[in-house]
Amino acid sequence: MAPADKTGGGPAVLRAALPFIALFGLAALLPLTGNEYWGLIATRAAIYWMLVAGLNLIVGYAGQLAIGYVSLLTLGAYTTSVLVAGNVTPPLPVFAALAAAGCVGAVFGVVIGLPALRLRTFYFAMTTLGFATIVTQVALAWQSVTGGGIGLSGPEMPAPFDKAWGFFYLCLGIAAFSTWITSNIAHSRFGRALIAVRDADVAAEASGISKARLLIAVFMLAGALAAMAGGLFASLQTYITPDAFTFELSLLFFIAVLIGGRGSILGPLIGTIVLTILPEIAAPLAAWSTFLYAVLLLVIVLAMPGGIAALLDFKSRKPLTFDRAIKPRPALLASLLDRRDERTPVVLTDIVLSFGGVRAIDGVSLTIETGKVHGLIGPNGSGKTTTLNVISGYYAPEKGSVTLGQPLEPGAPETRAGRGIARTFQTPRIVGEASVIDNVMIGATIQGQATFMETLFSLPRHRADERRLRGAAMTALAAVGLEALADVRADRLQHSELRFVEIARALVLRPAFLMLDEPAAGLSVSEIERLAALIKGISRQGTGVLLVEHHADLIFDICDHVTVLNLGRVLAAGTPSEIRVHKEVVSAYLGG
Numbered sequence: 001m002a003p004a005d006k007t008g009g010g011p012a013v014l015r016a017a018l019p020f021i022a023l024f025g026l027a028a029l030l031p032l033t034g035n036e037y038w039g040l041i042a043t044r045a046a047i048y049w050m051l052v053a054g055l056n057l058i059v060g061y062a063g064q065l066a067i068g069y070v071s072l073l074t075l076g077a078y079t080t081s082v083l084v085a086g087n088v089t090p091p092l093p094v095f096a097a098l099a100a101a102g103c104v105g106a107v108f109g110v111v112i113g114l115p116a117l118r119l120r121t122f123y124f125a126m127t128t129l130g131f132a133t134i135v136t137q138v139a140l141a142w143q144s145v146t147g148g149g150i151g152l153s154g155p156e157m158p159a160p161f162d163k164a165w166g167f168f169y170l171c172l173g174i175a176a177f178s179t180w181i182t183s184n185i186a187h188s189r190f191g192r193a194l195i196a197v198r199d200a201d202v203a204a205e206a207s208g209i210s211k212a213r214l215l216i217a218v219f220m221l222a223g224a225l226a227a228m229a230g231g232l233f234a235s236l237q238t239y240i241t242p243d244a245f246t247f248e249l250s251l252l253f254f255i256a257v258l259i260g261g262r263g264s265i266l267g268p269l270i271g272t273i274v275l276t277i278l279p280e281i282a283a284p285l286a287a288w289s290t291f292l293y294a295v296l297l298l299v300i301v302l303a304m305p306g307g308i309a310a311l312l313d314f315k316s317r318k319p320l321t322f323d324r325a326i327k328p329r330p331a332l333l334a335s336l337l338d339r340r341d342e343r344t345p346v347v348l349t350d351i352v353l354s355f356g357g358v359r360a361i362d363g364v365s366l367t368i369e370t371g372k373v374h375g376l377i378g379p380n381g382s383g384k385t386t387t388l389n390v391i392s393g394y395y396a397p398e399k400g401s402v403t404l405g406q407p408l409e410p411g412a413p414e415t416r417a418g419r420g421i422a423r424t425f426q427t428p429r430i431v432g433e434a435s436v437i438d439n440v441m442i443g444a445t446i447q448g449q450a451t452f453m454e455t456l457f458s459l460p461r462h463r464a465d466e467r468r469l470r471g472a473a474m475t476a477l478a479a480v481g482l483e484a485l486a487d488v489r490a491d492r493l494q495h496s497e498l499r500f501v502e503i504a505r506a507l508v509l510r511p512a513f514l515m516l517d518e519p520a521a522g523l524s525v526s527e528i529e530r531l532a533a534l535i536k537g538i539s540r541q542g543t544g545v546l547l548v549e550h551h552a553d554l555i556f557d558i559c560d561h562v563t564v565l566n567l568g569r570v571l572a573a574g575t576p577s578e579i580r581v582h583k584e585v586v587s588a589y590l591g592g
């Protein structure tokens with residue numbers, strides 16, 4: 001029987017929601033103070049948060065340095081104002097104009113985001129800044145529509161939102177809504193996929209995550225939220241000119257996410273509130289605001305790189321016990337895998353692959369059967385990992401084919417999970433800042449059925465997905481012997497535990513084939529014994545295992561078939577007892 005689900009569930013959700021309920025509840029009481037000045041600042045914070053909530057998914061979750069996000073605020077502010085003023089179309093009601101701005105923002109969110117699919121870090125950051133400049137220049141030059149440098153009036157809100165507190169409640173409501181929808185994404189297979197793309201991109205690909213589709217969906221959402229925030233911002237300002245959308249504002253949004261902490265919703269929310277209030281209480285220092293932001297950023301990066309979220313993460317400060325042993329329970333695999341009806345093997349035929357002048361693989365053919373453990377051994381540099389990478393689609397061979405019934409598309413690693421092929425890595429590829437169970441659930445990303453839209457609004461199919469994937473992940477963790485660590489941050493685990501986490505992540509895919517790249521490296525003797533029992537258990541469920549290993553004992557104990565590579569060629573292939581006494585293998589690899 002699968003172990004009880006120790007994570008998630010109603011009380012846990014309520015506990016996680018409490019700080020948000022408290023913050024928004026307190027804000028809702030603000031009108032009781034009768035202080036309209038603070039009401040104005042709170043309204044501004046709510047509008048900024050609308051934008052930052054979406055930007056947080058891009059920067060904090062996906063790790064994309066979108067530093068020039070003020071451009072979408074500008075775009076939304078002008079779109080709403082122009083549509084309400086009727087400068088290009090007949091005048092639209094404010095809410096229709098806001099919705100239109102949201103659509104424009106979604107489109108331009110993708111336009112700004114597209115370079116992220118090709119460019120990394122600072123290069124992408126520069127393109128977002130470039131876009132911010134373009135939007136400002138267009139607003140200046142397109143005088144007949146935008147009023148150029150003179151500007152135009154922001155949209156006037158209908159009653160009851162025309163009064164300061166009415167408008168405040170509108171913005172607060174939308175800010176709370178933005179928190180809810182972005183939090184739904186963050187705590188879904190899409191959110192986990194985002195952090196996988198950020199911190200373990202090859203593992204994300206091996207789990208079948210399509211970076212392009214994922215990022216496009218998130219850029220659309222963030223763009224729509226930012227542009228609608230722009231519409232409300234224009235209304236709050238009552239009059240907009242291009243000068244209102246400064247680089248400092250862009251910096252504020254970006255830093256709010258950074259000081260908030262990556263992979264958190266609460267941290268960036270608090271960051272936004274702090275950064276909105278800061279210039280007000282430090283009004284005499286207004287001219288120094290950019291300087292203050294820069295200092296704040298430096299302090300955060302140097303003194304608390306995890307940001308506010310890390311400060312609030314009390315759970316991770318509790319010490320873990322040191323004498324924890326990994327005790328796999330292979331009996332649980334039956335409820336997870338059950339691939340016994342499958343018969344189609346993975347067949348490699350005459351594979352050739354070179355790196356420059358080095359022939360890493362030189363005409364390798366081998367067949368990996370379902371339900372068997374196939375050992376792949378050989379001296380360092382003999383081509384084992386490269387063979388595994390060809391099967392996983394990371395490398396496209398110059399010659400030869402890889403088939404699983406149908407050909408496996410070369411050079412397309414994200415297609416393998418869908419074909420039932422999972423893998424682990426020579427160095428574990430784990431998201432250190434995520435919990436162990438979240439890491440395992442990343443492996444089940446493609447098993448989710450709810451669409452991005454269903455997830456956004458937490459519709460029943462999304463909730464059912466979460467229950468199912470969490471249940472499968474807990475079973476996988478119990479099968480590898482780590483369920484007690486499900487809620488612990490993965491970067492607190494020992495190396496050997498991470499190896500088993502990777503196996504659990506591969507298992508939730510219900511793989512027909514599992515490829516393990518040196519899973520015993522760094523494990524103790526007793527851990528290797530337990531690993532052996534686990535691998536045997538996996539193959540008994542019908543899953544074909546390809547085991548790349550240097551531990552000869554492990555290979556000879558559990559493999560049904562062994563292929564020996566040397567200098568990129570198959571030196572020998574056969575049963576363990578044949579290989580053990582094979583003369584050339586003994587002299588080239590095993591030693592006399």
Ligand SMILES: Nc1ncnc2c1ncn2[C@@H]1O[C@H](COP(=O)(O)OP(=O)(O)OP(=O)(O)O)[C@@H](O)[C@H]1O
Pocket residue numbers: 355358359360378379380381382383384385386387
């Ligand atoms: N990305 C790469 N670029 C250039 N050369 C590479 C690359 N990957 C592997 N090689 C070369 O290809 C050959 C095979 O490497 P591979 O990593 O497959 O060997 P291996 O049998 O897995 O070795 P080990 O047991 O040390 O992991 C080696 O000569 C290696 O230097």
